[in-house]
Amino acid sequence: MIANAAKNWGAQNTPELEEHDLLYFCSVIEERAGIYLKPAKHDLVRTRLRSRISARGLESFTEYCDLLKGIAKNDPEWQIFTNLLTTNKTDFFREIKHFEFLVEKILPTWLKTSEKTFKVWSAASSTGEEPYTLAMVLQRHLGKDRDFKILASDIDTEVLKTAQNAVYAVSKKSELPLEYQQSAIELGQDNARGWFRIKPQIKEKVSFKQHNLIEKSAPGQNAFDLILCRNVLIYFAQENVDFVQTKLFSTLKPGGHLFIGHSESLQGIKHQWKSVGPSIFKKVP
Ligand SMILES: C[S@@+](CC[C@H](N)C(=O)[O-])C[C@H]1O[C@@H](n2cnc3c(N)ncnc32)[C@H](O)[C@@H]1O
Known part of the structure; x- marks a missing residue:
């Protein structure tokens, strides 16, 4: 009452x-x-x-x-x-087919080149699960004599703080495949019980920056081997999707790949990408 x-x-x-x-x-x-x-x-x-x-x-x-x-x-x-x-829903290993495509198709081809550092941009990284998933996968699948760097950006400054902190509730542990639960994270003890952190050698591969996708500036030209722009275009009107995909096209290296969310599409937009898989596009040289 x-x-x-x-x-x-x-x-x-x-x-x-x-x-x-x-x-x-x-x-x-x-x-x-x-x-x-x-x-x-x-x-x-x-x-x-x-x-x-x-x-x-x-x-x-x-x-x-x-x-x-x-x-x-x-x-x-x-x-x-x-x-x-902003809506910041995200998970580790979300839309896992993208990470399988990375391991099975993109990396074997890239490893045949003489490039030393595989460069990735997670362009709407939210609280960090996406760039840390990338870092875990690349750490495991790139040989010792090759390196990688990940730029993670978002418009939202609060989620970027969480991402930089790299500490997550233990309820999220089950999002990680078992081999990564064993190799990529450390469980908190005492005061930190109920939390885990991303291991420092994985965390240090990711740098963070605030970036608004609908602004003209970009973090480089022909600069990345792979861009993930997932589950953000879904919030944009068609003309902004068009603007962003054009910007991402020039930011990616020729031969590089773009992943968008599984429920997103570039349908109805004139673009230069080659579709090479479900929500996977290639900038064909
Ligand atoms: C639903 S989350 C997706 C996170 C991750 N990419 C994934 O697929 O799991 C969408 C993210 O896009 C960000 N976002 C929204 N508008 C943006 C913009 N104009 N520029 C950059 N990030 C934006 C939000 O802050 C949010 O963190």
Whole structure:
């Protein structure tokens, strides 16, 4: 009874999200991050921004809207707003077929070249599971006289902190195949019980950087052997998908590969990639 009363009191005190404020939030997140929030995602805007409103001591979404309209483009509030509206779901060894393709098709060909360092960009790396999976696989399958480097980037500064920390709840351990549970991680003891960390020799292969995919700048030209841009294009409208795939094309080395998410596609877009597998593309020289 008391709990119900408390919930109702909470509900009465939840500010209403007016249509014009919702439209403003949706349009600015698309402009800044490319993220298109379809109507099914509108509840997410309400729940994610509600906590920020109380943290700022505001009483309504309209007040938060006015605050955003009044601040400079480089005000730190914009980063907090962006972090709140990204979706960061990820796993170790997610969409495992990509890692099998890497081991079975890409690496054997690359190993026949005289290149010394295999370079990868995980372009929407979230909390780090994707770049660390890459590092584990490359560590195991590249010979001793070859090296690799992974650049991991994301627009969201909070997930990048988690990624750099390289410590995960032990409930995520089962996402790793057994051989990697034994070789790539260390279980926490005492205070760190319930957590594991990525082994330092794997962690040190990954560097982190904030990067917005819909900005013109890129971390190089013809610079990477492989780019993973998975489960992020799904949030973008077609013109942003087009912009990003063109940018990734010039960032990749000729002969390099691009992995996108299994539920994503480049259909309906004019592009120069050769499709070489499910959600796998090659920049044919
Ligand atoms: C669902 S996660 C995917 C993580 C990982 N690639 C995977 O497939 O498991 C999507 C990530 O894209 C990031 N993201 C969204 N918009 C972005 C943008 N404009 N530039 C860079 N990263 C972006 C989000 O912050 C989020 O961490």
